[in-house]
Amino acid sequence: MLNIMGDMSIERKMSWVKLISIGIIVIVLLFAPAYLSRYYLYLATLILVTILFATSLNLPLGYGGLLVLHQATFYGVGAYSFAILLKETGTPVLPAAAVALLSALILALFIGWICVRLRGLYFGFLTLAMGQLVWAIVYRWYDFTGGDDGIHAIPVPDMIRSEIGAYYVILAVVIVSLLLIYRVVKSPFGLTLQAVRDNPQRCESVGINIRNHRLIAFVMGGGFAGIAGVLFVILERSVAPPIMFWTHSVEILIMVLLGGMFTFLGPAFGAVALTLLATFFGIFTEYWLLFLGSIKIIMLLFLPQGVLGFVEEKITSKIRNKTV
Amino acid sequence: MLRVEKLEKSFDGFMAVNGVELSLDKERVVAVIGPNGAGKTTLFNLITGHLSPTRGKVWFKNQDITGLAPHRICHKGLSRSFQLINIFPQLTVYENVQVALLSQQKKVLKMLTPSKAMLEEETYSILEKVGLADYAGIQCTYLSYGDQKILEMAIALGNKPEMLMLDEPTAGMSPEETISTLRLIRDLAEKEKLFILFTEHNMNVVFDIAEKIMVMQQGRTIAQGLPAEVRADKQVQAAYLGEES
Amino acid sequence: MEFFANLPEFSTVISQIFVGLSRSMILFMVAVGLTVSIGVLRVINFANGTFYMLGAFTAWSVALWVGGTAGFWVALLIAPLVVGLLGLAVEAGLLRRLYNRPRLMQLLLTYAVVLLFNDVTKLIWGVDFKSMRAPLSGYITFFDGLLYMPSYNMLLLISGPLVAAGLWYFINHTMTGKIVRATATDREMVDALGLNSNKIFAIVFMLSCYLAGLGGALIAPTTNIVVGMGMTILINAVLVVVVGGLGNIWGAFLASLIFGVGESLGLLIAPRFAIVFPFAIATILLILKPTGIMKSVW
Numbered sequence: 001m002l003n004i005m006g007d008m009s010i011e012r013k014m015s016w017v018k019l020i021s022i023g024i025i026v027i028v029l030l031f032a033p034a035y036l037s038r039y040y041l042y043l044a045t046l047i048l049v050t051i052l053f054a055t056s057l058n059l060p061l062g063y064g065g066l067l068v069l070h071q072a073t074f075y076g077v078g079a080y081s082f083a084i085l086l087k088e089t090g091t092p093v094l095p096a097a098a099v100a101l102l103s104a105l106i107l108a109l110f111i112g113w114i115c116v117r118l119r120g121l122y123f124g125f126l127t128l129a130m131g132q133l134v135w136a137i138v139y140r141w142y143d144f145t146g147g148d149d150g151i152h153a154i155p156v157p158d159m160i161r162s163e164i165g166a167y168y169v170i171l172a173v174v175i176v177s178l179l180l181i182y183r184v185v186k187s188p189f190g191l192t193l194q195a196v197r198d199n200p201q202r203c204e205s206v207g208i209n210i211r212n213h214r215l216i217a218f219v220m221g222g223g224f225a226g227i228a229g230v231l232f233v234i235l236e237r238s239v240a241p242p243i244m245f246w247t248h249s250v251e252i253l254i255m256v257l258l259g260g261m262f263t264f265l266g267p268a269f270g271a272v273a274l275t276l277l278a279t280f281f282g283i284f285t286e287y288w289l290l291f292l293g294s295i296k297i298i299m300l301l302f303l304p305q306g307v308l309g310f311v312e313e314k315i316t317s318k319i320r321n322k323t324v
Numbered sequence: 325m326l327r328v329e330k331l332e333k334s335f336d337g338f339m340a341v342n343g344v345e346l347s348l349d350k351e352r353v354v355a356v357i358g359p360n361g362a363g364k365t366t367l368f369n370l371i372t373g374h375l376s377p378t379r380g381k382v383w384f385k386n387q388d389i390t391g392l393a394p395h396r397i398c399h400k401g402l403s404r405s406f407q408l409i410n411i412f413p414q415l416t417v418y419e420n421v422q423v424a425l426l427s428q429q430k431k432v433l434k435m436l437t438p439s440k441a442m443l444e445e446e447t448y449s450i451l452e453k454v455g456l457a458d459y460a461g462i463q464c465t466y467l468s469y470g471d472q473k474i475l476e477m478a479i480a481l482g483n484k485p486e487m488l489m490l491d492e493p494t495a496g497m498s499p500e501e502t503i504s505t506l507r508l509i510r511d512l513a514e515k516e517k518l519f520i521l522f523t524e525h526n527m528n529v530v531f532d533i534a535e536k537i538m539v540m541q542q543g544r545t546i547a548q549g550l551p552a553e554v555r556a557d558k559q560v561q562a563a564y565l566g567e568e569s
Numbered sequence: 570m571e572f573f574a575n576l577p578e579f580s581t582v583i584s585q586i587f588v589g590l591s592r593s594m595i596l597f598m599v600a601v602g603l604t605v606s607i608g609v610l611r612v613i614n615f616a617n618g619t620f621y622m623l624g625a626f627t628a629w630s631v632a633l634w635v636g637g638t639a640g641f642w643v644a645l646l647i648a649p650l651v652v653g654l655l656g657l658a659v660e661a662g663l664l665r666r667l668y669n670r671p672r673l674m675q676l677l678l679t680y681a682v683v684l685l686f687n688d689v690t691k692l693i694w695g696v697d698f699k700s701m702r703a704p705l706s707g708y709i710t711f712f713d714g715l716l717y718m719p720s721y722n723m724l725l726l727i728s729g730p731l732v733a734a735g736l737w738y739f740i741n742h743t744m745t746g747k748i749v750r751a752t753a754t755d756r757e758m759v760d761a762l763g764l765n766s767n768k769i770f771a772i773v774f775m776l777s778c779y780l781a782g783l784g785g786a787l788i789a790p791t792t793n794i795v796v797g798m799g800m801t802i803l804i805n806a807v808l809v810v811v812v813g814g815l816g817n818i819w820g821a822f823l824a825s826l827i828f829g830v831g832e833s834l835g836l837l838i839a840p841r842f843a844i845v846f847p848f849a850i851a852t853i854l855l856i857l858k859p860t861g862i863m864k865s866v867w
Contacts, residue, residue, distance in 0.1 A: 067673060114856055121613075121672055122859045125811040129855055132804055133848035140841050188439040191415070192432040195423045198412040205372060205406075206424040206483055207398035208432055216433070246804050250615075254677050262414070293684030296677070297663065 029171060033164045042235070045167045047275045048174045049231045054255045054267035055181055056224035061253075062261035063185055064217040065197030066116075067124035070131030071225050071252055073111070076244025078104040078226025080138060083151045083239045093157055097230050104226020105219055107134070112218035116211050132246055139241040150240030160234055170231045177224055182264060184220065193217050258299055325349055325487055325519050326371070326402075331380035333363075333370055340366040341377075342543035348487070348521060351535040352513045356523045358540035359563070364523040365407055367540070368491050372404050373397045385486070399428075403485035405476045407492040407523075411464050418460040420475055422447045424482025447482075454478045454508060470501040477508075487519040488512065494524065502526070506533055531555065539563070583716050585833045591722035593829020594729025598784030599802055600809040600821045601736065602777030608816025609753045609773045612667060615679040616659065618803025619686045620778045624652045624785025625794045626690060629699045632789075641704040641790065649782035656778025660771050668770075683799070690796055703790035725787060732780065733822050740818070749773055753816070808851040814861030823862065827854075 032044055053075055060066040082100035085091040091099070115126045138145045145151070160169045184190050193213055196203045200210045233239055242248065251274075259270025277295065328346040332339065341363045348354050356364050369375040371382050373394040382390045389397050412420050425443045426432050451457040454474050459467060464475055473493065480488055493509065494502040510533050512518050524530045530537060530551075537554045539547040547557040554560055603617045628648040632640035659682065667675050705720040740746040752759045752769045759766045784802075792798070809828055813820025828847040835846030854862060 118859045122811075122855075125808070126852070126855045126859065128804075129808050129811075129848060129851040132808075133845065133852050136845040136848050137842070140845060142841070183438075184435050186438050186440070187435045188426045188431045188437070188442060189433055189435045191419060191439045192423055192426060195412045195415060195419075198414050199410060201374075202406070202410045202412065202479070203423075203427075204394040205374070205398055205404055206479060207395045207427040208423075209393075209395050213432070245800075247800055250677070250680050253673070254680070257673065257677055293681045293686075293688065296681040296684070 033167055038163055041163050041167055043275070043279060045163070045170050045235050047272055048167075048170050049228050049235060050252075050255070050271040050275055051268040052174045052177050052231065053225055053228040054252050054259070054271040055178060055264075056221050056228060057252055058256050058261055058264075058267040059181060059184070059224070060214070060217045060221040061256060062263075062267070063190060063197065064193050064214055064221075066214055066218060067121055068218065068221065069124040069128040069253070070246055070249045071221065072244045072246070072248040073127075073131035073134050074104045074108050074222035074225035075229040075232070075248075076138065076239075076241075077107050077134065078229030079233050079239045079243060080145055080151075080229075081226075082230045082233045083154050084145070086156065086233075087151055087154050090155075093160070097227075100230050101223060101226050104229065105223045108219045108222025108226075109215075112215045112222070116214045116218065128246060131244070131249070135241060135244045135246070138244060145241075148241055150238060152238040154233060154237045154239075156234055156237055166234055170234060173227065173231060177227055178268075181220075181224065185264060189213075189216070254296055258296070325385065326521065327383040328367075328371065329381040329383070331367070331370055331382065332378045333366055333375060334378050339543045341370060343380075344540070344543075344545050346538055346545070346548070348519055348536075352518070353509070353520045353534050354522075354536045354538065355530045355534035356521065356538045356540060357525065357527070357530055360525070361542075362540040363543040364540055365491055366543075368404065368489055368523065372402065372489065395427075398483055398485075401484075401486040402489065403480040403483040403487070404489040405480045405491060405493060407495060409469075409472045409476060411472060411475055411479065413463075413465045415464060416461055417451070417456055417464050417467065417475060418447055420464050421450050421478050421482045424479045425450075425484075428483045450478050450481050453481070453512075470497050470505075473497060473501075474505065474508075481512075485518065487521065490520065490522040492523050492525065494526065494529065502529065509533065580716065582834075582837060584718055585837055586830055587716060587718050587726065588722055589829040589831075589833025589836075590826060591718070591725040591729075591829075592833075593825045594725050594732075595784045595788045596802065596805055596809060596828060597729050597822055597825035598732060598780045598787070600806040600813070600825055601732070601818055602780040603806050604810045604813065604816055604818060604821045605736075606774055606777045607810065608818075609749055610664070610668065610770050612664060612675050613672065613679070613807070614664075614774075614777070615676060615803060615807075616682040616686065617777065617781050617806065618799030618801075619683045620652050620656060620781035620799075621785040621788075621802055622690065622794075622796065622799035623655065623686065624648050624782030625789040625792075625798065626694050626699070626785075627651050627782070628786035628789045629701050629794055630694075632701050638704050641701070644789075645783075645786050648786040649779045652782025652785070653775045653779035656782075657771060657775045659778075660774040664774065665767070665770070687796055687799075696796065698793040698795040700793055701790050721790060728787060729822075729825075732783070733818070736818060745769075745772065805847055808847070808855075812851055812854045812861055814863040814865035816865060817861065817863045820861055820863030820865075824854075 033041055036044060053071070056074075057068060057071040060068050078100045081103040082096050085096035085099060086093070111127060111130050114130070115123050118126055139148055141147060142149075156166075158165075160166050185193075192203070192208055196208065196210050196213050203210050203213075229243075232243070255270035255274050256267040257270070258274065259268065260266030326346070326348045328344060331341055331344045333341040344363075344367055346354075346356075356367065358364055366375065370377045373389070373392050373396070376391045380390070381388060384397070384400055384402055387400065389400065389402075412423065415423070422439070422443060423432075425446050426439070429443065431442065448457055448460070451460055454477060456467075456471060456475060456478060459471070464472065467475060473496070477488075477490065477493060480490070490509070494505050497505060506529060509520060509522065513520050534551060536549065537547075537551055538545055539554060539557070539560050541563050546563060547554050547560045549557075599617055599621050602620075603614060606612055606614045606617075625648075628641075628644040631644035631647050634640070635643045663678070663682065667678055670678075703719075703721040705724060707720055708717050709720050709723055710717040738746075740750060748759065748764055748769055749772070752766050752773075756766050759769070805828060809824040810821055812827070813822070813824035827850060831846045831850045832843055835843040
């Protein structure tokens with residue numbers, strides 16, 4: 001017999017460790033403007049945006065098992081809608097953000113509705129094709145999107161114009177979004193979504209509409225990516241087509257995979273690590289992609305379940321050894 | 325309860341199921357037997373909507389369910405298990421059953437309440453019924469093969485079905501496990517008042533617990549009736565003796 | 570009636586289609602390498618676009634080194650070989666470890682190779698774009714001026730079917746080709762017969778890199794040779810391969826033609842949005858036939 005009670009107490013200890021470390025992280029984040037220089041504060045803000053972007057992908061990818069190959073589409077559409085509304089129509093920030101979110105959701109609903117009947121890589125390829133279609137239109141529609149020049153000098157209200165203002169707004173939105181995603185992951189919907197990922201056929205025979213489930217996860221992921229896009233505009237005050245080119249999606253995919261896609265914080269970890277790595281190699285050498293490429297190869301080869309996945313596996317196997 | 329009329333399924337001209345008739349009304353435990361490739365699993369897939377028949381009808385509780393999607397049929401109270409282990413590998417034993425219950429209670433789209441404590445009692449009551457309650461918190465792939473087969477059944481029970489279809493519930497089990505599984509099946513029929521349709525290749529087992537038996541061969545029904553009648557049937561004897569010699 | 574007034578002349582349409590066809594031959598060379606490695610190795614090799622880029626850069630260097638018009642022809646011979654050998658090294662060093670990994674992991678690993686080679690390229694050739702001269706200049710006309718196109722594009726137009734035919738001959742009529750086909754269907758069987766499937770994989774991968782390099786060398790005189798060039802053709806090639814049916818050589822050929830003609834017709838209809846057309850075509854075709862217009866191996 002297994003010692004279930006022992007298992008529980010270790011689990012409880014683990015959750016304490018988790019709580020405390022989250023507390024420390026929150027304090028570190030809250031006081032960041034006090035000890036970070038302007039450049040590093042900007043970097044921290046960029047990382048926050050990337051964390052939300054990567055986590056938005058992990059919802060359909062890690063939890064739903066959908067090979068979304070072009071998540072940057074929704075990020076880009078959120079960013080562009082927000083930018084155009086601010087620049088061309090002078091809409092206030094909140095309604096503009098709401099419309100941007102809505103347009104990301106609608107596009108995700110449209111693309112998702114077409115793609116979810118497909119499986120595995122074929123699903124991924126169609127998202128890739130449709131995402132590139134959207135990219136190409138944005139890239140060439142000079143009158144509306146500014147074409148390959150993008151949109152610059154986007155008027156952002158004073159309150160979020162300063163580095164510190166932008167940092168706190170973005171921090172708040174990212175934390176609320178992450179909490180929401182966490183809630184969803186731990187809800188019956190999230191549990192069922194993981195079941196759909198693990199065994200779609202069996203899900204059908206316990207009465208779950210798997211297409212619906214996948215579509216909802218895909219659309220939610222798209223929505224949160226759209227929010228991340230809006231935050232990106234607040235930070236950069238400019239947008240250009242490369243943010244929705246397919247290579248950007250692959251970069252984010254690598255972050256999710258390296259961090260560990262079956263864990264909630266894995267993608268966030270990947271986003272932090274890779275953004276920092278890119279920045280530091282960028283400072284020291286012109287040829288940072290060379291190092292980044294090699295590091296990615298090494299990590300993917302040796303830690304196929306991601307860094308956090310690897311750590312988690314070590315911990316759970318320790319627990320198992322103790323209890324069995 | 326269940327009525328199957330002249331059911332046919334052909335794969336590129338090969339008749340996997342050919343004019344099968346079957347009905348469950350008074351008898352609660354019915355077995356479908358036959359050699360490998362006789363069309364038993366195909367018949368199951370046709371009934372539960374995983375395949376759509378070329379011809380024929382399936383009636384469940386006097387409703388035509390032919391060609392409905394599997395998740396719709398399931399919500400009507402017809403639940404099944406699979407021949408090969410078909411569970412949710414990355415979830416715990418508890419969550420495996422919970423998912424089925426959540427689906428049955430139409431709670432799968434709830435997004436903002438934590439799922440952990442939801443339907444805890446019902447989940448444990450099913451786990452206790454099948455004897456897996458002690459393993460609730462374990463990731464299900466760590467269970468033994470026999471226990472995974474039982475979990476398979478527990479998931480099907482999570483849908484609170486009126487009728488349960490079990491595809492080779494004892495396949496690959498040790499003799500002891502087989503006996504306790506069969507006892508479980510009989511209990512479910514008697515205490516929970518479930519209708520159970522199952523396939524099985526072990527003859528002795530079938531004659532012990534089934535109230536009615538259907539024998540299939542090459543997609544056709546060659547005999548149907550009480551265990552004693554089937555045992556005495558010439559065609560059945562020929563089929564099985566033929567296979568053994 | 571303004572619309573009709575703006576309608577291009579018939580000969581322009583025809584010529585534009587042929588220029589489109591000639592460019593689609595280059596797309597085909599990258600796509601066919603991709604599709605062959607999918608069919609045989611079961612790996613989607615994102616690095617194929619990078620080998621195309623390396624083909625162009627190597628051709629530029631060789632042509633410069635030899636000099637004169639002969640330079641291009643020598644480069645056309647040497648550059649693909651160099652790229653092919655490099656591919657062989659990548660297969661032995663890295664790809665071989667990937668064959669049993671999940672598909673997504675394979676995709677990302679080959680993408681990491683892309684990053685690596687992009688920077689190696691920057692190290693060797695710098696970040697400025699390069700250009701080289703075509704060995705053939707001028708235009709040729711057919712049918713009383715109904716069809717006119719740059720002579721060099723005529724060369725491209727011929728090269729595509731030659732490559733396709735050569736590949737077809739190799740796969741259907743040589744012993745190695747037969748083993749390649751057998752490996753694609755059942756690797757274990759090939760091993761059981763005492764043939765070395767590792768060697769076959771290496772040959773196939775080298776071949777696919779060779780073709781990508783050939784495409785790069787051929788495109789070099791007509792374009793700016795620059796580090797990002799592999800990424801743009803790669804996404805088109807990936808979609809060509811999916812639309813054509815994964816692993817299907819003729820499917821890749823057909824889909825390349827559709828993309829090329831689609832883009833050049835797009836240039837006539839809405840010049841600005843020409844690059845939209847291949848993606849629109851891919852999207853529509855994939856919605857209609859998700860597994861491709863011809864038979865897919867997966």
